[in-house]
Amino acid sequence: MAYDDSRLPAEAAHHILLEGREQLTVSGVEEVESFDENTIVMSTVKGTLVVRGEDLHIEKLSLDGGDMKVEGSVDSLTYEDDRRGRGGLLSRLLGG
Numbered sequence: 001m002a003y004d005d006s007r008l009p010a011e012a013a014h015h016i017l018l019e020g021r022e023q024l025t026v027s028g029v030e031e032v033e034s035f036d037e038n039t040i041v042m043s044t045v046k047g048t049l050v051v052r053g054e055d056l057h058i059e060k061l062s063l064d065g066g067d068m069k070v071e072g073s074v075d076s077l078t079y080e081d082d083r084r085g086r087g088g089l090l091s092r093l094l095g096g
Contacts, residue, residue: 013066014046016077024051024070024077032061032068040070048080 014028028045035041035058040051045066056072 014044016049018074018077021053021074022071024074026068026070027066029061029063029066029068031063032058037072042068046079050076050078050080052076052078 015026017025019025026042026044026049029042030045031043033041033043033048035056037056038052038054040056040058042049042051051070051074053072053074053076056070056074058068059071060067060069062068
């Protein structure tokens with residue numbers, strides 16, 4: 001039986017596909033908070049996702065559909081814990 005995610009709530013529709021560390025596709029994107037050639041920070045339906053790498057370029061962004069395509073050399077994908085609040089680095093290091 002084929003997988004059909006149309007029955008899932010919109011909140012659960014979040015997928016990440018990384019091909020060869022050079023092409024990244026993310027669904028469930030709500031907002032791009034910041035981006036440059038080394039870091040892309042985005043809000044997704046599952047939390048804040050940080051993409052780090054080199055020569056990162058947003059090739060396609062559709063906030064209506066929540067889809068984003070990134071090209072470049074991807075080094076890491078990290079979810080930030082939104083439950084702690086939005087303190088700075090020092091605050092996070094000191095457990096704030």
